[in-house]
Amino acid sequence: MNNITKNILVIDVGSGTQDILLFQPGKNIENCPKFVVPSRTQIVAAQIRQATAQGQDIFLHGHLMGGGACGLALRKHLKAGLKAYATEQTALTFNDSLEWVKGMGVLICNEPPTEAASIWLSDLDTASLNQAIKAFGLEVPDQLAIAVQDHGFSTRESNRSVRFRLWKEFINNGGNLKELVFTGDIPHVYTRMHAVREIAPLAVVTDTGTAALLGILTDPYIQPYLEEGMLAINIGNSHTLGAAIQGNRVYGIFEHHTSSLGLDSLSALVQRFQKACLTHEEVYKDGGHGVAMHPDMKAGWNFIAVAGPRREMAKPLHWYEVAPFGDMMLTGCFGMLKGLNLI
Structure with a gap:
């Protein structure tokens, strides 16, 4: 093990759960604090469903994040005849093409309509994490390491195609997984990882795979x-x-x-x-x-x-x-x- 002295908050963001380890060097890793809690897309989806049940329009703001459950909840909200507003950045959660998202019925704007429920999007909720960590008398670490599934950005090909074009390039260039754990610059194509860095600029980031x-x-x-x-x-x-x-x-x-x-x-x-x-x-x-x-x-x-x-x-x-x-x-x-x- 390296002679690392800093604690690291390690977060694996999945579609169902976010799995969290507070790594404390010098302590048996089995005894390090850990959490398995609902993923942010599940939390956002629940907030959208609540607004739908109340017949309330929604305004999505914050950051690009993983879709999945929240995307399904958004489609059901629109199908119910209710309005959904979103900033350009959060709209990219649902498709790399803003025109495609507009075609879903999402209205792009920067200011929330007064009648709409405000819903914040992000794969990383540092406020909630810090509150949970402090509740157990633990110190919140400065260093974070975060995994998100990032298909790669493209408006010309499907995200499945982009993902495997990137995997193929990786395999043909040596296939060393450690090279995909980014401590410095992130390739431009990984927009979801960049969105994490908007909140935690020094975070180590990688793909969940x-x-x-x-x-x-x-x-x-x-x-x-x-x-x-x-x-x-x-x-x-x-x-x-x-x-x-x-x-x-x-x-x-x-x-x-x-x-x-x-x-x-x-x-x-x-x-x-x-x-x-x-x-x-x-x-x-x-x-x-x-x-x-x-x-x-x-x-x-x-x-x-x-x-x-x-x-x-x-x-x-x-x-x-x-x-x-x-x-x-x-x-x-x-x-x-x-x-x-x-x-």
Whole structure:
């Protein structure tokens, strides 16, 4: 472990939960304070639903953030015949094209109409986090490390296509996951990470997929399998991500929507990926994000380690269920610390 003396607040922002670790160097990591609470998109969605139930228009302001649940709540609000106003920045939460968002029926403005309920958007709510930390007599750290799923910005192609174009570039450029943990400049394409930096300018940021894969690699049981190559799979509430990893290098990645998968379809997808014959087109046409493989990826990858809050669906497949530091739900947090060479 590095000789780091500062506490770090590590936050893995998912679609269902935000998993939080207050890392305190010098203390057994199992004893560091931790929280698993609803994600910001779930909180915002509940606020939108409340306004809908009360027949009240809404004004969305703040920052670009993850969509998912809040996007669904917004569509239902508009379908109910109620108005939704949003600043340009928050409107980009729902699509990279402002024209597309306007087509949903969202009215773009900078000042809230007096009759509209004001709803603040952001993946990071520092005020609530600080209040929770202080409530237990703990010191709020200056340093943050945050993971969000960032598809990448584009008004010309789908976010699924952008995401896998970026994954393919990563794999072909060496596939070292630690290079995707940004302590300095963030590539311009990652607008959701930039939105986090608007609130926490010095935050370390990365993608939730990167954090999950690195976190799986912290489980000591899997270390002997890394030399010959293994599969790391994270079955999240919204997305299932798998990677073929050998040593410190990722040779292939696939990603699908968890809601589209069952036991049989997941098993078949993984088997084709193990054989290096799963194609981007078949996953994309099935509604998933896609597949990216290095030309040198061969068949194999027999050992499979799985994490994620929906990993229960894979139990009949008898994959190894990771529990780094005894806590599977903090896998992404541990992954960020590994990316920073802190564990």
